[in-house]
Amino acid sequence: MTFTEQWHSTVIKKNSILCVGIDPPEMQNKAEWCINIIKSVAPYAAAIKINRNFIHDLSRKETQQIVQSIHASGMLAISDNKIGDIGSTNEASFHHGAIEGFDAITVSPFPGNIAESVQNAHKNNLGIFILVLMSNPEFTVIKNALIDGKKAWRYFVEQSQAAGADGIVVGAPSEKNKNIDEIMSIKSQQLILVPGIGTQGGDVKALIECFGDRIIANVGRSIFNAQDPAAEAKKYNDMLNASRI
């Protein structure tokens, strides 16, 4: 079963397109803290995204325990690595991700090797998401860089689709970044992982109406920093479901 198939069947089972992004702060018992959040939000979410930058201190066993708890709660596990290296070096990260049990991994297109990365990820039975559009203001120069006379971010989308990547990553549109028209113009039929959905989440509505259950709506801090992560996850899931057909 491909990651895309797993996603759609999980969405039906959970009645949710919510992905909870977890960026654990520096602490003792980090794995336990992650697992508590995971168990709390499980009734309302279809996936958990763990950002690799925040778990460099965890041993493989601890990372495996986190992933096992995600699967035990019927959710999918995404490793947010944004890896951007070449050949065998990227493959090392795919290998680790697979051993840890993740279902998919995120990759940066910076080295230009999208096709190679998709092949290597799939060889390791991992779904792969290519980072194409970030929401920080400094990304503007990169997204508008010209590759073969085409805007770079659009080139990355096309390469991702041509290579058979399971999905792309696009930062949530907001008042600040005004990415909404660009995202709405994407013709690809892939999944779209959307991090950066905050307390408002207004613009995600339009994305869900346009792309349906291909949107993986990632909410991070607003849920994992909440006093009651379960209540917050429920609130977001209800909000997202109100926009689904």
Add this chain to the structure above:
Amino acid sequence: MTFTEQWHSTVIKKNSILCVGIDPPEMQNKAEWCINIIKSVAPYAAAIKINRNFIHDLSRKETQQIVQSIHASGMLAISDNKIGDIGSTNEASFHHGAIEGFDAITVSPFPGNIAESVQNAHKNNLGIFILVLMSNPEFTVIKNALIDGKKAWRYFVEQSQAAGADGIVVGAPSEKNKNIDEIMSIKSQQLILVPGIGTQGGDVKALIECFGDRIIANVGRSIFNAQDPAAEAKKYNDMLNASRI
């Protein structure tokens, strides 16, 4: 003392501009294996670069033991993360790198936030190297992408220098990638970390003649996969020193 100052004083002390890149394979006792290589090459090298893709399984304690052994042998420790995220997320990696004891870290310019990354790395007392030129053939489209009418890789070099990054990363020139003229045209006064130096290493000669001890000459597989890593490190160091003034 800045990383650049640390580099130049280590180069004098060790009479070496060799950096040994270590990509540990999947194994039991990975930290011990790394430490053995580190001790073997220590008489002939000024720095060790550990690629983060290969050590996702290590606990913080194990990573700290590796870094301690690098320092105990009088070398500098570079964490090759190629991190490419934004704000507080990149900062998490800098924070981990600092706690692990690394002296410097590598960063991808993909999110466009070079200035922010330099600030955050330095706040964590880490030197920072920006990836500007990769040696894989697929990188050609990225390096030639146009940003403000300028080739992207050159834009990244200029941004790195303007932001006060300690160095840049450029893949070693070879028969295949023909990067030599581009690298030789770099006007920046920063350090230049050059991975991808193989058994031939011919073209590094020209780089050393041009940039002197600002070249951090990284040799990986040829040394750590050798039957006698110490002898191989000595061979490379002698070769590199023959090109130094």
